[in-house]
Every structure is written in structure tokens, then in C-alpha cells.
Amino acid sequence: MSLKELSSLEKALGLKKPNKYSTQGDRKVPVLQSINGPALVGLVTIATHLVLEAKRPELLGGSAEHKAVVQQWLEYRVTKVDGCHKEDIKTILKDLNSYLEDKVYLAGNQFTLADTLMYYGIHHVIVDLAVQEKEKYMNMTRWFDHVQHYPGVRHHLPPVVVLRNRVYTSGHH
Secondary structure, eight states, X not given: OHHHHHHHHHHHTTOSSOXXXXXXTTTTEEEEOOTTSOOEESHHHHHHHHHHHTTOGGGGOSSHHHHHXXXXXXXXXXXXXXXXXXXXXXXXXXXXXXXXXXOXXXXXXXXXXXXXXXXXXXXXXXXXXXXXXXXXXXXXXXXXXXXXXSTTOXXXXXXXXXXXXXXXXXXXX
8 A cells, every 4th residue: 555655655746757665574564775875764754755755845844843743643654554453443533523624634734645545545445434423523624635635646446435524404404
């Protein structure tokens, strides 16, 4: 999955020349062989490199605190979301839902690389959620829907239908 994510990220960043990737180990960790340097290993390392190559440093955060929050969510993606067991999914969704209660994006009010990679990482879970489950995690669902409509993000993934909650019951129209 990571290789498709990196390819989609390249397109979203407007990088013209696609990179060649491989994987290593049982966990299929992505590897980017650099032309003029050592190989870059790991989803976050390569994604950060692509953001800098595209001259889009704002996607990594503006202030030192904002950068730390972005890095925190990138680390969360790799350590908690990737390869998590089915029984851990609900905890991840609950954590995201709670965290996003008063935020538009993972790092506050600015779209960052963390949003893109978290979106890619949980898409396969959200696409299978029933409507009631999406409503249960309303903040996370709102964020997910917002990110999937962000220009250039959704490349290789099918759209997820998110039903909006009705403001009024049918008796109040």
C-alpha cells in the first residue's frame, strides 16, 4: 500500500518525474533509491523528502510546535495505524474522533502531510464502516470527508460516501 501512497503523494505535490521505489523486509517498508545519495527508507522519511523536493515546506508545519504536531501524527500513523490488529481499529477511530473534536485538521487549522498520510492509512477501514459507525465517529468522519475532497489527495482510492446528519427531524420541516 505504501508504494501507491507515495505515488499519489508525488502527483498531489505536482512532482513531474516519478521516483522508483522498492520495499524491504516482511513489513514491506518503502525504499527510495536516491541518484546522488544514500537510499531513503520509510514512509515518513520518503514522504517528507517529497514535500521538500516539491518546495512545499508548509505541509510539514509552520512553527516549531506545529512541526512537532505534524511529526507526532506521522509517527502515530506508522506505529499505531500501520499493521494494527482488527481489535485496535476502534481505539484508533475513537482517539482520532476525540482529538478532532475542536480541530479541522490533525495539526489544527492547516492541512499538512499528516492529514494526507493518515487519510491513506485509514481509508481501507473507513470504506467498510456502516453509516451508524461513521455517525458514531462524527468528528473523524467529518475530517476524513474533508481530506478526501482536498485537491489532489484521493488519487488511487475510491471515494467514501459520507452521509450528512440531518439538522432537523422530519417533523420539524
